[in-house]
Amino acid sequence: MIDYMYPFWSFIISVILAQLIKPFIAYFRVHKFIPRLIVASGGMPSSHTAGVFGLCLSVGIQESFNSTAFAICLAFSFIVAYDAANVRYYAGKNIQLTKKILEDLSSNNEIVLDEPIYEEPIKEVLGHKWSEVVTGGIMGIIIALIIDLL
Numbered sequence: 001m002i003d004y005m006y007p008f009w010s011f012i013i014s015v016i017l018a019q020l021i022k023p024f025i026a027y028f029r030v031h032k033f034i035p036r037l038i039v040a041s042g043g044m045p046s047s048h049t050a051g052v053f054g055l056c057l058s059v060g061i062q063e064s065f066n067s068t069a070f071a072i073c074l075a076f077s078f079i080v081a082y083d084a085a086n087v088r089y090y091a092g093k094n095i096q097l098t099k100k101i102l103e104d105l106s107s108n109n110e111i112v113l114d115e116p117i118y119e120e121p122i123k124e125v126l127g128h129k130w131s132e133v134v135t136g137g138i139m140g141i142i143i144a145l146i147i148d149l150l
Helices: 006-030 035-039 047-063 068-107 130-149
Strands: none
Touching: 006 035, 006 047, 006 130, 047 068, 047 130, 068 130
């Protein structure tokens, strides 16, 4: 019997597990447990990439690696991976730079930054380094294989 939900479960489980291990990986890097990383974007591993690579492999296993569905998943998986490592990563870098400029401007006594927009909290980490993307992709592939074996 074919489980038509296998690709969906590969996606969901890959994303959830990638998010759940982020605080533990961060702990080994900075020696501090940060639970909020479970729901944060960015960091090691990329849950977006884990999810789409898990989805892609499971579609290939279930539908055939010569299917149109697999080709579509593969194309979108590469788009997501590229976006995670480039577009979102550099958007985060721009946010860091903007925050630093605002900090420097506010330290100048002549300039007053009293608009409400300057008080809003800004999230700096949006994207991933390529190592985080590759690790997420490998994780998604492994999870999809494990689920297929079950």
